[in-house]
Amino acid sequence: MKRILILSIVCAVAICLVAVSVPAQTKKEAFKYEDKIGVVKIKKGDPIHIACWMVVAGPDASLGTDTKRGVEIAIEDKGGKILGFAVKLSVQDSGCNAEGGLAAATKLAADPTIVAAVGSNCSSEAKPGAPILWKAGIATVSPSNTAVFLTDPKRGSEYDGYLRTAHNDKVQGAVAAEYAFKQLKVKKAATVHDGSPYAEQLQAVFAENFKKLGGTITSQEAVAPTDTDMRPVLTKIATGKPDIIYYPIFIAAGGHVTRQAKEVKGLEKTIMMSADGTFSPDFLKAAGDAAVGMYHSSPDFSAFGAGYKTFLEKHQKKYGEKPIAPFHAHAYDAAKMVFAAIEKVAKTAPDGTLHIGRQALRDALYATKNFKGLTGNLTCTETGDCADPMIAIYKITADNVKKLAIPDKPIWSPAVAAPAKPAPVKEAPKKK
């Protein structure tokens, strides 16, 4: 009996001691890290999880593969580590449509280890996807969404976690229209879009600018991204006798339009012009010889910063080929921006756990200013437009089609042709 009593007293004392010592210990640490919407805690030895949501399968896979490689090279340049923590990259296919974007974002949102995301590729994915990610507290930086809406002041607070390093199509559409009207000296244009926010808004900007310059728009047609028979709609376009067709759509449908335009009466001589969404070797494969002589508006490789050359060398070494779409450098910059923001806001607890506040990370991303990236000096606006937009016009040659390689040098860019860079400078005052 006595023995049990002694034992129980010893136990009680021991429990008391433990109970007292635990709060005492935490008090000693005095580490506090709070965030409005949540903190990601990464234990020592665990990786920092960055997610990509990109289109890495299907007809537009080149777009996503290209940006994924940009992110991978950015991680490599960092030595695979931020603040001593390894970086883990996971990729979700987003399919280049709204459903795919929704699915990918939902999947990412369910993973609490994700610190930040890079993506999406197509604006149609970002429209439903970005709000889902932000609801889960994940900020995302897109390397290739260009639709005007996504960084519009009226986009709504659900897009607060969304930024992009890609240009806004307000710039791209204007450059394309300027080139068509002033350089190609055409007066009548028709446009084709596929109902996606990217294509619809880009062709609208093109049409608006083209009209402003004094041209006429003969028709603004639409197709479905899955359509194959474009001859009827092209026949309809031919009745307006346009000098140029601007069709900023995606690879599968873009290939059909390019090929079939040559077969429609009245369009044999019409100038064809597409945009960055089809600026890829896969498109040249889809369009074949019909692509020879057509134009693309796309980011200006020749205006990229000094680091771009070394980037290309690394790319060639790692993947054995040249970039396959125009947005690898934007993806590199997006990843670098994310890393910089993490470094700025992350705090290490005494036990080695890394704390990253989600709201803080988002705010740090938005506060990015004069960030030296491959694509230029990035400064984010209040609505998440971070690009230093430089758009140029490219022309596809027979050699490009034969080798299935996109041209590396533009034939014209507003920066070179006009002394005062019209588009980018105009954008600058809007930025804060």
Add this chain to the structure above:
Amino acid sequence: MLKRWIERITPTDVVMWLIGGAILMMIFWGSTATLTAKTYTVHHWFDFIIFGLAQGSIYALIAMGYTMVYGILRMINFAHSEVFMCGPYTAYFVAAAFYSSGFLDQYPIISLIMIFLVSMATSTLVAVLLERIAYRPLRTAPRLIPLITAIGASFFLQYTFRGFYGSGFQAYPVVKILEGEWAWGEFRILKFQAVVIVAAAILMAALYSFVQRTRLGKAIRAVSEDKETSALMGIDIDRMIVTTFVIGGMSAGAAGILYALMFKQVHFFMGFIPGIKAFTSAVLGGIGNIPGAMLGGIFLGLVESVGPSLFLDGLGIVAPYQLKDAIAFTMLVLVLIFRPTGILGERLAVKKA
């Protein structure tokens, strides 16, 4: 007579007729407006019709497979769109090899025939395996079960081929002799479209006369009318069902190559949209009815090509080709309101399974 007819109509019928009437009015109004506006000349309409015929004959060929399988098994073979996909996708590799070795340019006709054969053989093989593995064990199961199996088989095939050949698309080489056009003044026809239309017409005629004229065809028709009785008459039912799948597979494989010649792109998901459209054509023409499937396919192709310009242009609707599918399916609704069994009606035995 009239009294009995009046007694039989229900309020639903009246509503449906009103909807149908409204659609017809819209079509009429739109068409007159377009035609009086004279934006399009006669040769434009001729082009629209040719484009529609070419697309429609491909739908028709695929629809044959749907309708024949439905006729004999009373089930919708949803994996038929994948039977359509795997032929041209596999034949692509033959075509690409011919192209890179220069054989295609040297002997275009022989190459084309071989590409056709490879495509038809692959599609037929897949169709037969499908029947043997996925459908035959379930033949006595309730009707919904093979339907779900078909959908499963469809996904299985899609992703198997994605695994084989990747998720990207492949571009068919250009066949030089099929480039260019034949023209008579303002009217013209693209060479490969003429080839597609003629080839499809020959194939359909051959298949139809096979079913109508030969002993094997007669046996197939007998099985689709009454399985038990034809078994009692000494017809091997399994063999007839396999023959049906062979025919369906062959026409799908041929349609696939025609599709590839017209659109030059193949990928693992290419069967989905044409498959849905062909199924629609089969329903439009009256499912189970072979001439109905042909007619339905051509009708659908024409509506898709001519419809947006003819019906919607006059109504001042912007970018009408976005609504191509909407028009196609509105036509389906319209036909089904006035003729619930399709244009030519279901040609099934009185005793439905």
